[in-house]
Amino acid sequence: MRAALAFLRNTWRGLTAMRTALTLLFLLALGALPGALLPQRSLNAQKVTEFIAENGWWGRFLDRLQFYDVYASYWFSAVYVLLFVSLVGCLLPRSWEYFKQMRAKPVLTPRNLARMPHHAAAELALTPEAVVARAGRRLKGWRLVERAEADGARTVSAERGFLRETGNLVFHFSLLGLLVAFALGKMFGYEGQVIVQSQGGQFCNSGVFNYDSFRPGLRVDGTDLNQFCVKVDDFHATYLHNGQAESFRADIGHQSGADLASGTWRPYPLEVNSPLRTVGDRVYLLGHGYTPLFTVTFPNGLTRTGAIQWRPVNEVTLASEGATKFDPPGVTDPEQRRTSQLAITGLLAPTAVFRGELLDSAFPEARDPAVAIDVYRGDLGTDSGRGQSIFSIDRKMVQEGKLAKVARKNLRKDESVTLDDGTVIRFDGVRDWVSLQVSHDPTQGWVLGFSVLVVLGLGVSLSVKRRRVWVRATPQEDGRTVVEVGGLARTDQAGYGEEFTALSRDLLKEES
Incomplete structure (x- = not known):
């Protein structure tokens, strides 16, 4: 029993380690590659069938591994869930430790500051109190504590750079939120494609049977879609001399809400990179024929x-x-x-x-x-x-x-x-048709917000340096004061040497 508990404890510790979370994140990105490189059954089942037929046993082998249904596969879901558990198990203890560190006072001044990576000393014609006051002014914005020692010396302990850990936690919590938002989007979102004829062809988002293909989320049954209609009045395409498409534009009208009852059509120039956004859905122009x-x-x-x-x-x-x-x-x-x-x-x-x-x-x-x-x-x-x-x-x-x-x-x-x-x-000739895609993702705002926080948190964690400074002012018998300054960088980033040199120069200069 004791061995089993030890095994479970060690497994949990290994799973919730940050290196494990990073490894799982890498595996998740690696596992998404087949979804981008191979045809997916949810997007185009016909292309999947053709790919399997063209590649024989290799195509059938990939099918058994669910490489044509990557995002619904057991192995991708397992990595996704393990990453979620690892992040939660990693972040909660780190958040508690960070909270305790924020409330704790800066550590005591070491007895031998000369052993610090950064050190400077000088004898000044100042009292220890004046040295401490100068340090307080110079270290404004630092978390600092003044202390008195038994031999009459006065010390200052200062810390800075706690935003580094804040940015680190924001990054990882935002990444966790991003995973949750993606999962909820897959559950409550939907996506469908439909071909609509130009010169008056209409489509209404009233049911799944109006679509040529429809991919609902796990919690979407198609009975409660956002109500709107689209009418394609005309289509314009321009081409380069070699036949390459330069631009597509469908002149459409759309109606939703009160417009459905009144029959009002609101015009919109639908282009490839300019979707129509209405009642929480997005309508994209995919192509034409x-x-x-x-x-x-x-x-x-x-x-x-x-x-x-x-x-x-x-x-x-x-x-x-x-x-x-x-x-x-x-x-x-x-x-x-x-x-x-x-x-x-x-x-x-x-x-x-x-x-x-x-x-x-x-x-x-x-x-x-x-x-x-x-x-x-x-x-x-x-x-x-x-x-x-x-x-x-x-x-x-x-x-x-x-x-x-x-x-x-x-x-x-x-x-x-x-x-x-x-x-x-x-x-009698030809008429244009356009291919439209309707996408509904109720979490897209959350995805955007978490994505911005991921970038901001990562930027803060990479740019802010954790560092500590100690100042000891020891009075001498002749009325002068020996002032020592020690510094320690809590990160491997360069740049603290210059900052410490400027800081110690200000603290060790004689009064002018």
Whole structure:
């Protein structure tokens, strides 16, 4: 039993040592590297799947180690909790010791000041009382105590630099607060992405189903989101001559609070580094792409317009792929409807360039849009109950013969293709879409405050020096006084030698 208690005591002492806290902090930073270098499942599950497929056994091995879910992994959480415990166990005793030191008087003057690292002495024509008074004036701002010794000598003990330990404690408590704030932010925050069409497309933060992807905190169920709406009126992008994006700006309107009831839209120029802040949420502009516009005229004369975003497959030229799907209008029989659904898939080029019959994009701006499309007719599988990507068709339906390709055509703006049953598909051009991210973090103010305190505390702890000074004035039989000055730096920082030299020169000079 005694051995077990000794083991637990030594383990606790080792865990709460400052070197252990620093080691755990280093491990936490090291453990966060995979989260920055590898795709994360919470951000993009598709990229994780592609990465695993490309890297074979190595990718699967990293998956078993939870390297694609770093911040939710057991090992990262264990380091996080151990760091928290280590900091708490380290700081509470240090705070108590610091409190006792602040209340304690400066230590007694050593008997032999000549053994101090810094020492100076002189015989002055002053009384011990005058020497002590001079020391009190010169050491103004120091914590000092005057004492009388048995042989008639008078001493002064002075200390300075307690702010160093104050800064040290502020740094570590702020670091602890930063960890707590991050943890609470992950519990009560949320983040979601959504694509909104320009020229009037709207999004309201009323529920998780309005998002394309949504990552809630551990204590967020999506039923109590901050209420606001965003409308994208227009989008502007400028590019350099090499196609590199120079600036993005979405002209949006937003409403929250009383504006929701009155229908008032407040304009805001949303840019990449200028998020909209409303009702505690931040709305970021992440990127943009293009939506091809197709008008389908069916054999019965009815028309339908499709405007579904296509995703960029080339980040430089914004060449995009996708699928625009249609249900036949006026068809009520489910079986007939399932055999006459349409899907338009292919490639969209904002600035078209043809290499023979192959379409490619030469520039990301929509200067001369064109599409290379494949048209499929049949059962799209949308009634099967299975989830389906808006960017592609169900290849299984093609393999089973339920969905067949009926046309392939390159179309510029306002060009059309006619199918074998008389259906006409016209390409009407493109429209911009923007990708928005909504972030809610109720602790962001605390994170900022603790971050500032971390920097300030570290700066104080590195710049302030702990040092001590002792002065002894011993009276002589001839009426003069031997004055000794000793100094001790409590840190390894340079600079106290010059300060002590100036201080001792002032204390040991004769009266003019």
